[in-house]
Amino acid sequence: MMRNKKWLRSSVAVMLAGTIVLAGCSNNESGGSNAETGGTNGEVSTDPVTFSYFSFGTNKDVLASETTIGKILQEQTGVDWQMEFVVGDANTKSGVMIAGGDYPDVINDVGQLPKLLDAGSLIPLNDLIEEYGPNIKRVYGEHFDKFTEDDGNIYILPFSANVNEYVTEPDIGGGAFWIQRRVLKEFGYPEVKTLDQYFDLIAQYEAKYPSIDGKDTIGFITSAGATGEFFSIANVPMHLAGYPNEGNVMVDMETHEAKLYAASDYEKQWLAALNEMSRKQLLDPETFTANKDQYLAKLTSGRVLGYFNYGWQVGDATNNLKAAGDDDLRYVALPIVFDESVRDAYIDPPSFVNNRGVGITVSAEDPARIVQYWDNLLTDENQKLLQWGEEGVTYSVNEDGRFVMTEEQIANRNDNEFKRTYGWAYFDMDWPKYGANSTFEDGNAYSPLSQPEVAAVNYTEGDKALLEAYGIETFSGLFAEPQERPWYPAWSIKKEQGSPEQIFNQRVGDLQVKFYPRLVFAQASDFDSIWNEYLAEFNKLDSAGYEAFVTAKVKDRVAGNW
């Protein structure tokens, strides 16, 4: 008896000790975050302070004041930033961050917003904006309802509030079919509109020139094998059918009905075309297996005749090709569709992306100071600094008051390394800002590359020859003007964590990952039976429910309820 009791007592003691240790830990934590609330008194302080900024996007960590722009902003406000970026999987990182309650002062959500809101990680900004944010109100005022949550609070400031006159970007940074320039040159710059024409041109060229520098040319590739980039192949049917990038649905302009294009005839037509290319040995056999490094290596090697990608996926490769200076090996974006009668919609319509932005976390000790810093960012002067840099250093103003850049200044503006040291890599996005299609009050474009004077200097001789051959001013000249789609983009519609919609998406994704390779590499005779197998699997999922969900949200948005 006694012995048993002794055991009991000692194990209780051990448990108790354990609990005390644990309680000790958690006390420390909550103590740390409790100390935050004090110390905000209306005055704009310029005492030196360093806040932390975490982004779920990728970049190199930096202390803001080590960059030119960060230093100038620090001189204005006394605020410096320890900027950190996600390493590895963002979903895992956000989970760990939330579970540990270990937040930076400011978060750039990049898709993690639903989780952060669900966990109550961000503080409401309404009162702070009212008190400290005249410029925030000027820029975001008319859009507030679009990013006010159901509880009536604003938690983030998004990046796409366009101000003043709306300008479109002269070059293609979004999705497109890209083709190597030597192919167009060889055939006298023909007009290429449909998928058949595009693949046919590649086939003809490959037949004539099967190799370059002793290596086989590759007809067509996409980066479907890179982690998390399967959409590079799965999104294509939507674009070929003449819709902009809405995620996994196409939204009708008239009825506002959202339709999935997975398992549709559009998808079948696209995969059948790839299948044919593959049987002609024009499709890269590594389409589904090459990782991102291998993929980019191929793109920069000059062996690839055509690819589909969003411009931002392959920015490093295209910059390198441009720097290498051989225009024939560079690529040009084409608005390819299924049928000549289809109006292409590759260029994003004017839109307000309401689920990407920066928010202040519950751990921030001085949220007022941060909102003041943001408000200061949103002056016309500072917005110019963040995009154009310093007058006389990184750009100049001509006698008509237009902003211009020399070739060297443009080269610097595009150079990855220079962008890091100057600070553009850290400040020209992902902070409260004007939308990319804005203009300043003096009429100059917000984004340097949207300024016609700059775009003109930026073009190489090869660019100019190409533009002239097609009789266009800028590369977007080949593409149709975007049309008004007030709900755009449908992909920014929030889906609850673990909701049927989210699980549906994962399931469809899993199916596509499984069936695409089988379909693309199938024998011609097997294609239809594999397709039917895919359809049968797909029909087990509740696609009607998903479409109804998106349609309802789209109609809400059209009615003005974001």
Place this chain on the structure above:
Amino acid sequence: MEKQTVQITQSTSGDSRLRALIKTLSKQKMLMLMSLPFLLWVIIFKYIPLWGWTIAFQKFRLARDLFDQTWIGLENFRFLFSEPQFYLVLRNTLVMSGINLVLGFGTAIVLALLLNELRRMYFKRTVQTISYLPHFISWVVAANIVQTALAPEGIVNVMLMRMSLIEQPILWLGIGEYFWGILGVTEVWKNVGWNTIIYLAAITSIDPAQYEAAEMDGASRLQRMWHITLPGMKPVIVLLLIMNLGHILESGFEAQYLLGNGMNVEYSENLDIFVLKYGMQMNNFGLATAAGMFKTVVSFMFLIAANNLAKRMGESRLY
């Protein structure tokens, strides 16, 4: 009165037992003290976290108290066991685990036996070092090496084509059926040297007199290996086998995650990747915990079964 006497006797016998216990305790004071930190470690890091199993029965949301969670009973388990994908990944997990187990044991034992027979110390050390090395490469790097080697223009295809064994380059990682084999070979390449260490240690504990006696009796080298070295290693082999069977549902994560792609997903996706996709990435920690519990239960069954088997066969065992 009678009652009291009984009580007294009882307490005296309890006292003497207690005294005996205290005596043993004080005799083994140092041992107790030394094991205390590990006991604490086990309790804090292995038993207290079991509390987290409650998550499996909740629609768990982060950063909320236990009392603010929604309890959903066995819903997470129902989702798991009614998901066809689950059985596919379970198959993959078991097969890959089995392959790793068999190949891992086989190659390590053979290599250890061979290394033991080497007489030139210098050569032996070199072989050992070379075979250990891959163990210290992270999977990210190792997977990249494998991907590069197996690419259409990679060294494997080039060599096979030079030797005219194949005419067209083979897309190794693009053919699902090959994945298990590739993974098995990769695991062997990465871990065989490391796995031999414990066997080599077991071999050193074999009494050299046995070898001498066998040699006198005219046993050949192969016979010595078969009749002396292998039986000498047997206790270690059995023990390791029992422990590894406890990990039968851990077929690894990084290798499958990094080498997997759309074309081999039906063979490469294992339980851990499934949990990552449907659990962690969707913030569905309840499902992830449910899967974890399932793994623990299965592991326990395997462990106990293997241990009983060893017991019945009269071999050394875990407990």
